[in-house]
Amino acid sequence: MILHRCDQVEVLFHQGNSEHLLITFGTMHDRADGVSFWAKPVAEKGNITTIGFMATHPNWFPRMSMEAAIRTIEPILAKYERVLLYGQSMGAYAALKYGRRLRATHVIAFSPQYTINPAEMLVDDVRYRGSFQPRLHERMAITDAESSGHIFVVHDPYYPEDKANVEAIGRAIPRARVIRVPWTQHFPIKLQRGTARALSILDAVLDCDGDRVERLAGDGRRGSAIRLSTVCEAWSFRDFDGALSLFAKRSTDVPTAERRAFFVDLARACMRRKAYDQAARAAVEATALDGEHEEVVHLRFDLACRRGDIATAAELGKQLAARMPADAAMLDRVGGLMLQADRLDEAQRLLEAAICMKPGNSITYRRLARLWARRKEPDRAVEFAEVARTLKPLDPATHTTLSAILLSFGRLTEALEAAEAALRVDPGNAEALMRSSRAQEAIAKKAGRKPPPMASAA
Secondary structure, three states: OEEEEOOOEEEEEEOOOOOOEEEEEOOOOOOOOOOOOOOHHHHHHHOOOEEEEEEOOOOOOOHHHHHHHHHHHHHHHOOOOOEEEEEEOHHHHHHHHOOOOOOOOEEEEEOOOOOOOOOOOOOOOOOOHHHOOHHHHOOOOOOHHHOOOEEEEEEOOOOHHHHHHHHHHHHHOOOOEEEEOOOOOOOHHHHHOOHHHHHHHHHHHHOOOHHHHHHHHHOOOOOOHHHHHHHHHHHHOOOHHHHHHHHHHHOOOOOHHHHHHHHHHHHHHHHHOOOHHHHHHHHHHHHHHHOOOHHHHHHHHHHHHHOOOHHHHHHHHHHHHHHOOOOHHHHHHHHHHHHHOOOHHHHHHHHHHHHHHOOOOHHHHHHHHHHHHHOOOHHHHHHHHHHHHHHOOOOHHHHHHHHHHHHHOOOHHHHHHHHHHHHHHOOOOHHHHHHHHHHHHHHHHHHOOOOOOOOOOO
């Protein structure tokens, strides 16, 4: 049953016969579909009355949308003395952030973020930077005033990004009990697979039995596939072939999905340290297990981009764009690749679709400007470049893009003005200095004068 729906959040309801209310939140990979909510099998198996918050895309449940959604469910909240909030990653963030508004008496949050707003981060965590939108995520850091109830936060202390986020949350909410589950990376929750395990840990949270929560959170870790994967990934930094050999020996009973996930994670770890040949070997293993899986296609796409293989990246990007037609950032990125590959019709279709969804993205307008310049349409090229400059007047790239386009069509004085505008924003900008010099040289040559000496960045 759908209780609320808007362009950011959907709220579903499952009627059970429990004395407490369970509230769950989807992860960044889950999507509102009017039917499913995160931990639905747990709610159904346990016959627990549950409200499920689902995001329409990775948006970290923005405050304005959540306020409207919460108002619609307040009559249900008022019926329950005990309210348990439950989430993983993006969902765990929401469980902590909206605890007081949802009258939480108990919270369990697996691998939460403190914030994804770069201005509020205490460490350099780039994992979710692509999901940050200033209009949605201003002042989004978790605070004690917004939290409520008995709080348990579960994470892997050896996973640097999660460790830093949980330490920040611990400073913000000192009363929260932090539970460490080593060698599980971002997914200690995977140890709770199976509804019986999940129900047991939720019961322990409701009983406020911290020792039991801690034992259940780490139960089964030693023989788990996730521990094997994490240990092998860590070993791969020293002995890549040895790590692959160990995983092959120990993973014979590991489900295909988890083996695929290991190779995807291993490839990304290799990419982070720029070991692209090793990343390619891991990507081949992942592809052999399930080459059509979105995570595998995305991995191969990112690896092709990193290695400068534009033709392969464009083909894989085309697949991703077809699978993610509502993701403006993906359409923009793939459109840019199509432009690099000189596939102009496909580039135009993708970039125009991205603009319709996210009209304030100056990068997309710059790409469209370059596209129309390639098609020898000066008026349209300049029009899009001017829009980009209007959107981001303090970004020198918007000025240099316009300057390059004007220069290519022989509009020399205007090209020089655009380059000088970039230099007013960033006096040492190498691209702007080069555009200015070229414009001055062309103007001097046209007038039969000796061109001025080229300026250099300080």
